[in-house]
Amino acid sequence: YGASDTEPKSDLEVPEVPEVPVPAGDTPEVLNQVVSGLSSRWRDFWVRGILTLAMISGFFTSIYLGPMALMTIVLCVQIKCFHEIITIGYSVYHCYHLPWFRTLSWYFLLCVNYFLYGETLTDYFFTRVQREEPVRLLSQYHRFISFALYLAGFCMFVLSLVKRHYRLQFYMFGWTHVTLMILATQSHLIIRNLFEGMIWFIVPISCVICNDIMAYMFGFFFGRTPLIKLSPKKMWEGFIGGFFSTIVFGIILSYMMAGYPYFVCPVEFNDHSSSFMMDCEPSELFQLQDYGLPSVLQSITGRTTVTLYPFQIHSVALSSFASIMGPFGGFFASGFKRAFRIKDFANTIPGHGGFMDRFDCQYLMATFVNVYIGSFIRKPNPCKIIQQILALRPDQQLQIFNSIKAHLMERGLLPPLEEAAYLPEGRF
Template sequence: MTELRHRGGITEPDLQQQQSEDKGSEAEDRMEKDGGVSDSDSKPDSGVPDVTAPSDDTPEVLNKALSGLSSRWKNWWVRGILTLAMISFFFFIIYLGPMVLMMIVLVVQIKCFHEIITIGYSVYHSYDLPWFRTLSWYFLLCVNYFFYGETVTDYFFTLVQREEPLRILSKYHRFISFALYLSGFCMFVLSLVKKHYRLQFYMFGWTHVTLLIVVTQSHLIIHNLFEGMIWFIVPISCVICNDIMAYMFGFFFGRTPLIKLSPKKTWEGFIGGFFSTIVFGILLSYVMAGYRYFVCPVEFNNDSNSFTVDCKPSELFQLQDYILPTVLQSVTGWSTVRLYPFQIHSIALSSFASIMGPFGGFFASGFKRAFKIKDFANTIPGHGGIMDRFDCQYLMATFVNVYIASFIRGPNPTKVIQQLLALRPDQQLYIYNSLKAHLTERGLLGALEEAA
């Protein structure tokens, strides 16, 4: 046996391999600096088949009308026209009310899941993995059953307690959800095929990561909606505004590349989109904060079996005077300014939409580059798939939910009362006597009785 010589704890074969790798990396660096190799020309990941890019499905009417323009300006007009159409549709569904908004969120969620899973199926389709699509959609059903069941129990408590079947489903909801998931897990194990184990586990992970990204975030969007439509509309609108203004500033003024994952993104677009979104968020918040329809929590009316958005607005949506800093006083000539407190919060929302929101797009760009595709799908001409338009929205949904829980939401007496009413009479009496003794000890109960 040949004896291996050691140099500082590293064997000679290892040293040779390391030197070879270093030379290879240095050569790659030189080629990248010289512009000889682009990302798309670099060596593809081993074992990952390419995905065929979606074909151009721009309507024939637009193709004929814009046939005399360059591809750059043609894409600009197509994106602009479709953007206006989508914004108009967004206004329309807001007019239709919260129930329609929830249904649209569910439809978007399913479409985004379909686009990502279809890419996975296209990548590994040649291996004929058994039950992949069936199990993917089954897990989507299980996760939606769990999340929406939790939402129904939380926000429709009185309705659930009134109906016997719903009360039983609510009581054992988590057990049923776990049993459904466990069934899918067992089906996956039984579907394992020799020589394809690794690919099947790849796709098992693919499905669960997709569920985490898509379903969980859409669930948070609906929770934000129940806090008040303004918590749904303003964040989504800020992301849309930032996307549009960053594109506009980048299109006309962009010169400095921002990130390699998205070569078309520029610092000019990023900075222009940031300031535009801040101003837009403040103005939109000022307009919407004056209407109860937007600021009141979405609640279910048991008498009419419909959603209501009528309440006395909280202090968050009542105008207050704020003293301006000295610097701004000298510039504007104003000593105070009258604002809604929500407008201050909108600056945080706008800032996140402008600074961190684009990272959702960068993440999606990296994902698409990994499989050498331009878009997730070709659902919207000039924009790609639904996931291409909502990649930034999911990060925003999580931030808004965390922001509300951390800085806005307080104890909800209505939900506490609902939970108390679900207890047995002896438990209700125990809580009543405990609360009475506590109030008496603090001297509050006697004062209330004297006032009455």
């Protein structure tokens, strides 16, 4: 490619990032007619509020449709958010007429999703995977196939390098991978949280939504003190009001959901009906227990104990994170938008911006929930361990059996047995 007037004179120079054009919002005509007589401040308030109610209604509908619908929506949102961020990068990259960036970006997204969803398929559908021969082979060599796919994309990137633009191309290569880390990995964690029980999916997401709404409401009506320069419209009054509102909301929502197996049971696939099921004996986490109240609260309420689901206590941690750390996902997104001098990632949702503007806090929350479950909640699953043992060769199964037997006998949990009762190979 020949040099142009906009081309940097050397590879060491970093060109100024041009302003990224974002298409104008497309507010439905019916909404324009409803709010036409209002000031711009109140017009934005009502448009934002009506669209928020529409999105919440869609969220509840997805919950009713079940886990498959929720997983599909998570994947669609991930793809749309990825498109919005990559489009911004492409607007800069395309100015220099360099090849393959957008194609390679989508290829890497495909590779990452193939790897992550393949891991989930093996973890949660192990029995079914082992039953189907082609799928079993794909599962056995899944990581090698994933690495080979990524390696092909890596080679394509190297072949696409253009003289005098190396630095810019490597910058965009990093752009793609950071986007993948933020979006693909986090959306995968959201789905893994869902498999632990729909309550681990619904409560964290609902807390982030509640905090966003209540922080906006408190900031809109009572806001006087700016919170952070990155987001001039964020107010301390909204931050504090959103925090307490979200704590109360999380406790109430957890109480309403904890009594239903549909929400609290792990999501498992039923081979006979070929569908997901949520049917189990609820764990202690979702059984009412009495807790003693501090003396201060006893004098106020006149009660010595309170009856709660243990999950409600965990919901306080989830709500606190959604209120305190969750907004930093929004601040991060605000800094990103300021770097490229744009108001929103897109104008897909009138009054809200793009999908990334709505879900910037959700991805940070997904990581916290996954780490929280792994640290404080999850225990080894005997069913999965047995499934994995049954997939081994008979000699390997026998070796595990003898190891467990010896371990239990040493601890006195299994009474000693006469050696004559066993064959030399260790069989009865």
